[in-house]
Amino acid sequence: MSGGRIVAGLLAPHPPHLVYAENPPQNEPKAECGWETLRWGYERLRKQLENIDYDVIVILSPHWQTYIGTHFLGLNNFKSLSVDPIFPNLFRYHYDINIDVELAKMIHDEAESDGLSVRMMENPDFRVDYGTITSCHLTNPNWDKPIVSISSNRSVHYYSVEVMQEMMIKLGEATRKAIWKSGKKAVVISSNSLSHRHFVNESEVPEDMSKEHITNHSQYLWDMKMINMMKNGKTKELIEMMPEFTEQTVAETDGGALTWMLSSLNYPTYPATIHEYGTIIGTGNAIAAWDTNDEKRKIEGVSSK
């Protein structure tokens, strides 16, 4: 079977604060309110996804950190409790996640044949990272689509942002090829914030919005620079800018997710829909979507060949 394609690419940050503020039944802590504008942004994203037909979510999160290659969840289901190690007061989430192992293995094999170091994760006791859970919950709270969960290879620490970029570009290409071969319609998600210099203390009431703002002005300028490139379809320029952006704003893009996602979309030249931008404990968070189904936004690459 072939002819699968990526139907949308999303930038979907994973702050546990948004899940906390929503009070879904899966999460133990309860909030009064908080971060409404970002939550409304996610509402708009979900509305957009209602009109997009897809079979599977493929997600890369910086909170499953692997140092020896890229790993893929490799069992059909994972069910457990996820407790955020930084904000355990906000996020203790009972999850039950179905995995598209077939597609995971196809991306794994494709990446391996392209020379990347890869491994399937088949230990049933493994705990899914909270970044993956949060982004998937906020994107698809019904959890009615299986996911492919990809680890964040920390080549950025071992080598440099440039090496990370090269590897993630390769992984993005492998993902695109595997999805095409699978015949499935996939939404790919980059689970990360933008600027990531955050506060090192927490207000007594976490949802106290009077304390929320970007950590510093230069971070804001950088975030706007990146978002403007997304809005103007300049994703190749964005990737070229990535090393400097990552360094200047201690950005979570060091995990490679955004580079991977844009590579899997073959660097869209059409504008992204920016659903919202807001701050969480001082970090910059943008919710953005590239809808590849729009006739005016056809992407080049394997899916259209």
Place this chain on the structure above:
Amino acid sequence: MTGEVVLGLFVPAHPHPLLCPEKSPGWARLREAYEQARMIIEESEAELILVYSTLWTSIIGHQFQGLKEPEWVHVDHDFHYLGSMPYKFHIDTDFAEELSNSAKSRGLESRVVSYHGFPIDTGTVVALSLLNPDNNLPAGICSSNMYSNRAETIVLGKSANDAIKKSGKKVAVVVVSSLSNRMFTDKIKPHEEKIHSQKDDEWNRKILEFLDEGRLEDVSQLSREIHQQIRVQKVVAFKPMWWLAGVMGQHNNFAGKVHAYESVHGAGCAVASLIPKIDEVGDKEYDEDDVETYHGDRNVLDTIISEEENNDFESSNEPLDEKEEFSESGTFSTSRAPKPVGAYPHARKVGDLLYLSGVGPRQPKSNAIPGGPVKDATGKNLDYNMKAQTIACIENIKTILEDSGSSLEDVVDVTSFLINMDRDFADYNSIYADYFGEIRPTRTTLEINALPTPIAVEMKVIAKIKY
């Protein structure tokens, strides 16, 4: 009875010695060394085991495990294929609270985490499983803050020592960390094990030579260089030796022993023990500044006084008296104390008494306010740490007194000014007692509307002069 550290251990974080020692002779030797370390703990008569693992990274200050019996089946993010690690530990929850309180007393942000399912890191799971397999000893576990620098980490170590002393227990302290941490980035077979590079190996051996000679403080002071040379350049610096030295005393007077040194997937892994010795003196090779209280260099944007306020200081009507000796009229100022915000000296001698001007917590050169300012440049109220401000205030007083021939012990009268008595009195009073509880000068504490700079406390003292 005062508690004490009876033993320090340095152990590796990788799961291989726990899960599959039989697969590699090197991993088996690490497992044997872990067993030797377990026996040393037994012989030390330790009553509690305190673990600091570099794999438990915190961001919001420092965290301490506070659940009485955390239980889970842990799986490593990278080495999941080696198997699962079920655990059930016994935590001394009172000690966890004391660790957190002690950290706060020294100006650190801290909290106890007590949640079922909270992820305990691979390093802690491996260390406690092998060193304390039957939970014979209750444990304490503390995090390694991702951004903390040397000063903050040493203060954290000292605060742990404060807690140990207060507990009255004999404690074995354990740091869990690799030496060189560069692993091979591709799969390797167990028989292909080796240290990633010769340079890493040479540095590892240098560190172990020091530890074998009991030279903990020397390794601590080499930590920055070690990080540069053999550590993957993550945000997290090589800080376990700072913490260990902070807990065990910053010296080289230990009986050291290296029990094993092997590679795990290319990283340098060792088991080493340090037993305090009081009958020997070790020379220090280096001499970096010491620090007792964390005054904060994070949140710098909030703690630096605005340019406008700075200009106010600079535009005082009279030139400041920078002379570090008494003038003919008996006035005295020192550059080691915060610059006065008006035309007055730090102190004035009359007879054998020294009268100090009001002193706040501002830092001498940067004007930063430990614990944070009470308001920002726009006048918006900010959260601040009263304990940290009070500590800094008294430390400034101590500096002025010592530079002018007196000391805190010679203080006979104190007048304190607080901007918010309801909010701050308890914290102020607790720090005051730490410094003046045994000196017992007379004291008056007043609430006032405001102080000239965005601080919460100012103190004025009278002291006897020694010369």
